[in-house]
Amino acid sequence: MLLQAEGLRVGYGEMMALHGISLQAGAGEIVAVLGANGAGKTTLLRTLSGLLSARAGRISFDGHDVSRRPAHQLVRLGIxxxxxxxxVLAELTVIENLQLGAYARGGVRKSGGLDRVFELFPVLAERRDQPAGMLSGGEQQMLAIGRSLLARPKLLMIDELSLGLAPRIVHQLMDLMHTIKTEGLSVLLVEQNVHQTLKVADRVYLLVNGHIAFQGTPDALRAEGDLMRTYLGTD
Ligand SMILES: Nc1ncnc2c1ncn2[C@@H]1O[C@H](COP(=O)(O)OP(=O)(O)OP(=O)(O)O)[C@@H](O)[C@H]1O
Ligand SMILES: [Mg+2]
Structure with missing residues (x-):
């Protein structure tokens, strides 16, 4: 397993947000975490990327115990x-935002990958000298993903890929997740867009009030009508 988290307990002051979460992601796998507002999705991603520290549990990544590692080290390891x-930094240009992503890997030239990002998102090449704040929501999400790809990750974690975006753009970005996966990257997607996510994910976790209420394949979750209706608001 590329990523393996076990028994993560995370809280803010007295309030516990994650009550013992275990989750895995293999190489080249798209893993989704679904859950309603406040379920703990962002807390989970921030813990996995070293921005929050867990009170209990452990995280291993690519053979390293990273439970206590700070975020900048995890970026170098490939998260x-x-x-x-x-x-996205609105005042900086598109290319400046992209350069920030490559910074952890010794800058754009050394990191390479810029051509690939422009190939995936031609609009970013067209807008390279414009302030990022002038891009549409969808273009800003492309920029955020492009910036992350320039850090040459093994695992790309995206918190709410589809939030606020038109269905056509969501579709395009979900397709991109598939392309990225075929290149061997792992993707951990946090989402509330249930249907689009279940189309692209290999495995899915349902997070309810800081607990894992379900894990399995998208088909297995679709078959759980009660869970889908109660926690994901689908009919
Ligand atoms: N900085 C914080 N301080 C205190 N409580 C917080 C903080 N951030 C989140 N929480 C609480 O932790 C719980 C989980 O929040 P989290 O943001 O992880 O949920 P989420 O699933 O990402 O929600 P959303 O779908 O709204 O983004 C919620 O009860 C939230 O109120
Ligand atoms: Mg969130």
């Missing part, structure tokens, strides 16, 4: 995190 809200 890249597209945060909720994208984290």
């Amino acid at each position: 890249s995190h597209v945060p909720e809200g994208r984290g």
